[in-house]
Amino acid sequence: MLISPKRRSHTLNSSAYVQLLDLAKYFGKVKALDGLTLDIAEGELVALLGPSGCGKTTALRALAGLQELDRGAMIVDGQDVTFQKASNRGMGMVFQAYSLFPHMTARENVEYGLRLRVHKTSGQKRKARSAELLELVGLSTHASHYPYQLSGGQQQRVALARAIAISPKVLLLDEPLSALDAKVRTQLREEIRRIQVELGTTTLFVTHDQEEALGIADRVGVMRNGQLEQIAAPAELYDRPKTAFVAEFVGLTNPIAGKVSGGSIEILGGVVKTLPGSITSGSGIALVRPESIDVVASKSGNATVFSASFLGATCRLTISMRDGARITAQLPSPDATGLGAGAGVNVSLLDIPVFVKAAG
C-alpha cells in the first residue's frame, strides 16, 4: 500500500477542491442518488465503495457530466460545473469497459484529448507528452500498437494515460480494474496510486471491491441507497465503523449476541467496549472482526475447530461453539499451528472495541 504522508493529513474542510452538494438522481422509484454530499481535497484520492446499485457510479458519472441530476450542485476548483457540458469539464475518465478507440494506436489514443484542447497543442509537444505518459504507464514500447494488439491490463494503462494526458481537473476511475485478472489488478492498482501521488491529481475512484478501495485511497466513502454512509481513512473505516452497514460491508464480521450496558458488551465470556453509534443498552449483536478473536488450543476449551484455511501469512479458522454457532477467526499462521479440523480450542475476545447493532 502506497500512502503519501502529505495526503494523509487531508480532512474534510471548506477548502475542498471538489464539492458535491446534495446530489439527487431518481430513476422512477429507484433512488440512485439521494442527497449525496462529498468533499474532496486537492490531490486527494477518494474511493467510493458500495454494493451494486448504491449510486457510486451515478455520482462519478454526474461529476463527469455524463449523468444529469434531479437536484444538487457540483463545484470543482471554485467553479460551479453543475450545468457544464461533459466535453468542457476537463475530467479524465477511465471506464470499466475497455474504451480505447479501436482505430487509433496507443499513441493516437493518448494524443486524442490533446488534439481537442482549445489551445491546440502543437504536434511536437503532443508527441512528447504522449511519449512521456506511455512511459509513465510502462508502455512506451507499445506506442504504435492498436488496442486489439494489447492485453486488457495494457489497454487500461493506455486509457489511464489518455485520461491523464489532458491534465484533468479530476481523474475519475469507474471500476477500471474489474475486468482484469487478480494479479494484474493488484499490480495496476498500485501503479494507479503511484501515478496519482506522483502527479498529485485529485481522483475519485469507484469500486465495489473493498480491498481495492482500502488499498489505495486516502479516504473511502461507503455508499448505500444513494447516500454516503461513512467516509473516513481506510484504517478508521475498518476499525471504527459508524454504522452496522459499514461494519458488515467492509471486511468480515462475526455476529455474536450479547448484553450491552454502560458502553460495553458481554460476549464470549468477556467484556469489550462498544464503538460510538452502537446501541447503548439491552440485547445486541456485536459485529466482531475475525482478527479480534483469540484462539488458543485447549482440550477443555469452549469450542472446536470446524475447518482451517491457510492463507499464507494468516490462517482462517471456522470454529464451532458449544451452542452450535459458527464463528470465523483469523490468526497469524504460526499461532494456528496444530489447529486443524476437530481440535479443541478456547475462544476469547481481544480487547478491541466492537460495533453493536440491535438484536433482531
Add this chain to the structure above:
Amino acid sequence: MRQTIGVKIWRWSIISVVAFYLVVPLYAMFDFSTKPFGFADSGRTFRAWALIGTQENLIEAVTRSLITAAIVMALILFLVVPTAIWVQLKLPLLRRPFELLCLLPLAIPAIVIVVGIAPLYRWISINLSESPITLAGVYSMLILPYTYRSLSAALDAVDIHTLAEAATTLGAGISRVIFGIIMPTIKTGIINGSFIAIALVLGEFTISNILNFKTFQVVIAQIGRTNGHVAVAVSLASLLFVVVLLLLIPTKKRQGAVLDVDLT
C-alpha cells in the same frame, strides 16, 4: 497437424465450389459475347466488345449511374450512418421504429414504389431537373434495408456508448464523436453497406425503366434489344469494372483518416 490439413482441404473445396458457381456464368457470358453474330464472322470474334464504344448513350448512362451511386453513398455517409448512430446513442426508444422504417422498402414491391413516386418525379422533371441523377433520392430509400442491416450489426458489435463517453470526456462534441470515433470504428459495416448500396444502384432497372430514365441498366436493356452479343459484352465489362472498383477499397489507415474530420 492432420486436422489443419483437413481444414485446409475443406476450405479449398468450399472456395472451389463457390468459385465454380461464380465463374461458370461469367465464362458463359464471355463465350456468348465472343461468338460470331454477323455474316462475315467466323470462329471467335471480339466485334461485340469493339462495338461497346460505339453504343449511343452508353458512356453518359454509365457516368450518370456512377454519379448517382456516389450521391447515394454520400447520403449514406452523411445522413443514414449519423442518424443510425444518433438513434443508437441518444434515442434508444426510437431504435425499433427506426429499424422498422428502414426495413419497410424491402416489404414494398418496386412496382408499387414506382406507382407511388411517379407523380413526384413528374413534378421533379418539370420543375427541377430531368436528369436521372435525381433518382438518387428514391435509391437512397431503396437501399435503406441493406445499409441499415450492416450498420446495425456493426453498431451492435461495439460498445459505442462507452467510446462516445470516453471521447466526450476528452473534449469531443457530438459531431466529432460520430464522425471521428464511431464511424471509423464501424467502418467495415459502413463499407459493406455502401457496396451493397452501390451494387443496387448500378443494377436497378424497374424504377428507372418505368420512370423512363436512361440509366446504365436501361441502356444495356436497350442494346440487348438490338444486339444481344454487345449487351452481354457490356454487362461483363461492367462486372469487371465493379471488381476493379472493389479492389480500390480504401485501405484501413486511409479510411480512418478520411472519416476523422471535425464538423463543429
